Amino acid sequence: GGSSGNMSFRLSTLVFSKDRPFQLQQCLESLFECIVKPSELPVKVSVLFTASSASLWAGYDLVRAAYPQVLFIREDNFSQQLLEWTADVIHDSVFAWFLVDDILFFRPYNILPALQLMADETHHDVLAFHLRLSSHVTFSHPASAYVRTPKLLVKSRAVDDEHSFLEFDRTTGSHDWNYPWDLCGSIYRGSEAVAIIQGIRTTFGESAISHPNKLEAKGHELFLAKSTLLHQRIRCFCPAYPILYAITVNKVQDQYNTPIYGMEEAITNATSSISEGQNGSQEEIHDFDLQDMESMLLFLHKSRRLDKNYYRMCSYNSVHIPDFILESATPTYAEGSSPLVSILFPVHNGAEWIEEAIDSIIQQSYNKWELIIINDCSTDSTADIIRRYLSVDSRIHLEDLSPRSGVASALNHGLSVCSGSLIARMDADDISLPHRLSKQVQLLQTRPEVGVVGSAVEIFTANSPLRLFVPPSSPALLAWNLLFTCPVVHPSVMMRKTVLDEVGGYPTCYLHAEDYALWLKLIPNTKITTINETLLRLRKHPGNVSTRYSAIQHNSCAEALRDVLLAQHSLKIDLRTVVQLQDLARNKDAFELSDPKQLFDLMVQWESIVIRSSPITEPERKRISDDCTSRLGEVAVYAMQQDPLQGMHIWQRWTQRKPGVKLQNLFR
Numbered sequence: 001g002g003s004s005g006n007m008s009f010r011l012s013t014l015v016f017s018k019d020r021p022f023q024l025q026q027c028l029e030s031l032f033e034c035i036v037k038p039s040e041l042p043v044k045v046s047v048l049f050t051a052s053s054a055s056l057w058a059g060y061d062l063v064r065a066a067y068p069q070v071l072f073i074r075e076d077n078f079s080q081q082l083l084e085w086t087a088d089v090i091h092d093s094v095f096a097w098f099l100v101d102d103i104l105f106f107r108p109y110n111i112l113p114a115l116q117l118m119a120d121e122t123h124h125d126v127l128a129f130h131l132r133l134s135s136h137v138t139f140s141h142p143a144s145a146y147v148r149t150p151k152l153l154v155k156s157r158a159v160d161d162e163h164s165f166l167e168f169d170r171t172t173g174s175h176d177w178n179y180p181w182d183l184c185g186s187i188y189r190g191s192e193a194v195a196i197i198q199g200i201r202t203t204f205g206e207s208a209i210s211h212p213n214k215l216e217a218k219g220h221e222l223f224l225a226k227s228t229l230l231h232q233r234i235r236c237f238c239p240a241y242p243i244l245y246a247i248t249v250n251k252v253q254d255q256y257n258t259p260i261y262g263m264e265e266a267i268t269n270a271t272s273s274i275s276e277g278q279n280g281s282q283e284e285i286h287d288f289d290l291q292d293m294e295s296m297l298l299f300l301h302k303s304r305r306l307d308k309n310y311y312r313m314c315s316y317n318s319v320h321i322p323d324f325i326l327e328s329a330t331p332t333y334a335e336g337s338s339p340l341v342s343i344l345f346p347v348h349n350g351a352e353w354i355e356e357a358i359d360s361i362i363q364q365s366y367n368k369w370e371l372i373i374i375n376d377c378s379t380d381s382t383a384d385i386i387r388r389y390l391s392v393d394s395r396i397h398l399e400d401l402s403p404r405s406g407v408a409s410a411l412n413h414g415l416s417v418c419s420g421s422l423i424a425r426m427d428a429d430d431i432s433l434p435h436r437l438s439k440q441v442q443l444l445q446t447r448p449e450v451g452v453v454g455s456a457v458e459i460f461t462a463n464s465p466l467r468l469f470v471p472p473s474s475p476a477l478l479a480w481n482l483l484f485t486c487p488v489v490h491p492s493v494m495m496r497k498t499v500l501d502e503v504g505g506y507p508t509c510y511l512h513a514e515d516y517a518l519w520l521k522l523i524p525n526t527k528i529t530t531i532n533e534t535l536l537r538l539r540k541h542p543g544n545v546s547t548r549y550s551a552i553q554h555n556s557c558a559e560a561l562r563d564v565l566l567a568q569h570s571l572k573i574d575l576r577t578v579v580q581l582q583d584l585a586r587n588k589d590a591f592e593l594s595d596p597k598q599l600f601d602l603m604v605q606w607e608s609i610v611i612r613s614s615p616i617t618e619p620e621r622k623r624i625s626d627d628c629t630s631r632l633g634e635v636a637v638y639a640m641q642q643d644p645l646q647g648m649h650i651w652q653r654w655t656q657r658k659p660g661v662k663l664q665n666l667f668r
Contacts, residue, residue: 020250095118
């Protein structure tokens, strides 16, 4: 059982460290500052460490002196010392937690609620609490590949949203999301962690537990081979928001060819970080190299700190990141330079939830905003509720429209009276989380090439479990996906007013699809991205436009895409072909394609447009190419089923992209 008192949740933590005393010191400092509160959860922290030089050993001595509550174990026989630690876990710990020294915690987080559920018999099938994961992880740096994110359910909503956690089925994800044995921040039941380690030793021999990287890799092999009964545990927990990053700027292990970020990128960040002293004075630092562990000791001796606030404000799509930023180097934005954000808020008969929506704006941590509410001829008490707010907050403004004009026209009217250089969207039935505006302002201030930024959203209803929707953060992947669907959540976005003005605001001729039409028009002019962190709660109910007017909306989206393809890319595509393209993407039941060749050609042409349109990384190019090939294969199958003679040409074109596919396998 697990809820009989916090004292039953003793947690043994093992940190692996080699040649990185400064990074270890920052890991421990952030661990005790953000996560571990001994009064709430008894924790025993052990560090198994080694060093390659006398000066590095001396660096570890400084860290040991600063943390007398931590047990430092000088490595001399890794496998034996690991087994001794497991004996201690079996003796008095309910949970085992593994960390590496380049981890930095940057956000306070309460791990106890998740551990309480894991200790309860009703959740015996939960394998681990992966603290390095959250909705932000869409890219695997070690694999240099985009990941398949599983469906994320909100398992526990804390009073403070940032302490909530998610549940997922690891087998429906890929890479980081289906990496069951992880020593980079994961918590397991103590007895099960010990069983895994013993299973590794039994299956692969003593050498498999002689090094932390071998221990992790062989544990992963153990799960892949289903050599442990624990492979049946497919449910896992993770925080709802990122709480740690692995700052991957140097490499100390020699067992595997694990990539680190490039020297040029890392050093650029580091030298900008160390160019100023603690009081802003310039320091002379010569021959600095983040991969030189001796040089890193300089930070330890000068009592420098990595800037947790910087990492908390930034948004990354990977656990492993390249930015090495010290406190004194954090960019600061004076109040006078903080841009005004105008929040466009159209509403028609929104009395039921509008107070929650307005309150969520008032409670934003970023306070330089104006709320432009466009009341589109409401007939309920919406206007009365809004007027009560007008009397208490001068930043809230009301625009009354009559007769009713529709969402697109209401938005354009609101846009005409906005004073801000940044435009945020909001609907009357949704809830912005407290740091939404600050996060989006921060991104737009630091990335001038981006004109539109959305976010991951938490979808909730009155009766169903909460789940997350995480759009692509890569502008190229997002542009590719626009061919098939609308991956940008409209009420989550913040935009530069200039990019809206350049295209004349919202298109008004596509009923219930003004947002999708806008993104299509903006693609050639600016970058659209998303923050892979939940900044908006999106309410689903029978009155949603996407529910009430689904058929009209789908047809309007197809018309918008057809028109943009012709106007911007000189591609004349039949509307029926565009409708069928998007029906295929929605997994609509089998139907006959009107023109399989045109459909095939359209995807190939859009792939080329996206890849040519801007600088694109190799993982992005591969992700787009692989997805295009998969979708083309579906068209080829339909074409062969409808008319094998005509479909053969399409089939042959597809096999040029997918060599080795046999025709006889088609109808298996």
